[in-house]
Amino acid sequence: MARNVLRSQQFSREFVEGWLFPKADNIRSMMACEQGRSVLRKKLEGKILLSLFFEPSSRTRFSFEIAAIRLGMTTVATENAEVFSSFAKGESLEDGLEVISGYRPDVIVMRHHETGAVEKAARASCMPVINAGDGKGQHPTQALLDLYTIKAELGGIDGLTVVLGGDLAHGRTVRSLAYLLSRFRDIRLIFVSPPSLAMRQDIKDHLTEKGVSFWETQNLKAGLEAADVVYWTRTQTERMSEDESRPSKSPFSIGLRQMTWMKPKAILMHPLPRKEELRPECDADPRAAYFRQAENGLYIRAALLIWVLGENQDSSQLYLDFSGK
Ligand code: NCD
Numbered sequence: 001m002a003r004n005v006l007r008s009q010q011f012s013r014e015f016v017e018g019w020l021f022p023k024a025d026n027i028r029s030m031m032a033c034e035q036g037r038s039v040l041r042k043k044l045e046g047k048i049l050l051s052l053f054f055e056p057s058s059r060t061r062f063s064f065e066i067a068a069i070r071l072g073m074t075t076v077a078t079e080n081a082e083v084f085s086s087f088a089k090g091e092s093l094e095d096g097l098e099v100i101s102g103y104r105p106d107v108i109v110m111r112h113h114e115t116g117a118v119e120k121a122a123r124a125s126c127m128p129v130i131n132a133g134d135g136k137g138q139h140p141t142q143a144l145l146d147l148y149t150i151k152a153e154l155g156g157i158d159g160l161t162v163v164l165g166g167d168l169a170h171g172r173t174v175r176s177l178a179y180l181l182s183r184f185r186d187i188r189l190i191f192v193s194p195p196s197l198a199m200r201q202d203i204k205d206h207l208t209e210k211g212v213s214f215w216e217t218q219n220l221k222a223g224l225e226a227a228d229v230v231y232w233t234r235t236q237t238e239r240m241s242e243d244e245s246r247p248s249k250s251p252f253s254i255g256l257r258q259m260t261w262m263k264p265k266a267i268l269m270h271p272l273p274r275k276e277e278l279r280p281e282c283d284a285d286p287r288a289a290y291f292r293q294a295e296n297g298l299y300i301r302a303a304l305l306i307w308v309l310g311e312n313q314d315s316s317q318l319y320l321d322f323s324g325k
Helices: 013-031 034-043 059-070 093-102 117-124 140-154 173-181 201-210 220-226 290-308 313-317
Strands: 048-053 074-078 107-112 129-134 161-165 188-192 213-217 229-232 267-269
Touching (some): 013 034, 059 129, 093 107, 093 117, 140 173, 140 290, 161 173, 188 220
Parallel strands (some): 048 074, 229 267
16 A cells, blocks of 8 residues: 555654654764765665646755655656646646556655645555645645654653744644644644634644644734744735735734744744745744754655655554555
8 A cells, every 4th residue: 555645644643753753863864974875875776756746845845856866766857737747738637647656656746736636646646645735735744844843952742832823724834733733742732823814623623622722812922922832834825715805914923022022942933935924033043943944854854755665664553544545
């Protein structure tokens, strides 16, 4: 059965802490020296990664492709898949994936603007598919690197108070991260957003079911004062429907003044790209973790490629089986 990466809730705490994070740590140190890099180059030698992006991407695509090359893989890509591939001629996702997967790339990394499109593609594919973001749905590899960053920066995840803020209605990273955080103990989530950009009900229902305490507020100061982790996001105007009102700029913006409200040991994260909601003046503060977070994407995505392509076959007890089929 193909090992797809489709939703963050497919991964158990045991898998992320017991296998994925140590693997990423190991890859990080190997990538730092020539000897390690030459061992890594043999890891997935001769395998092919195909990236199929229907939406813009910098971090996700480059970190996947560079991770693949560091592991000895070859990459084949089309960006703007809707314009530069047969999808432009109106080919259905199902037909496209049936054909593309039939050429046997070892893994397909796919991003699409429609929620659920990557799962649909995975059902039509005979090779593993990794969700690199599907519309307002999920971004599981981002959530895994976010969680890895929290663990690396703060030493642990249990007991943390995490602010998820900005555009919680259209952002997929916060949704995937909320699912993963719900696997840990004594997590408190604070959603900071204007009502029009509030977290959707399905996530709140999930948290209630898992017994995770959360509250919603528009009081930025109260949220930042309570947080161990502040996870900020941009307003995703491109995902808003015609009838939704578009705020001309982010209603909450974090700058130096707002950072004085944060605890001395708290961290500030952002999946990037940022706009006016996170001002560059914050970058020099050691609590600003977003560039370290982006770098972690390389190690986590390399570890995920190794897992998808077959290592740790005995991990079935660590992995909550969800093939998307
Ligand atoms: C995010 C995405 O694409 O969902 N970016 C990313 O992958 N690092 C967030 C965003 O676009 O705002």
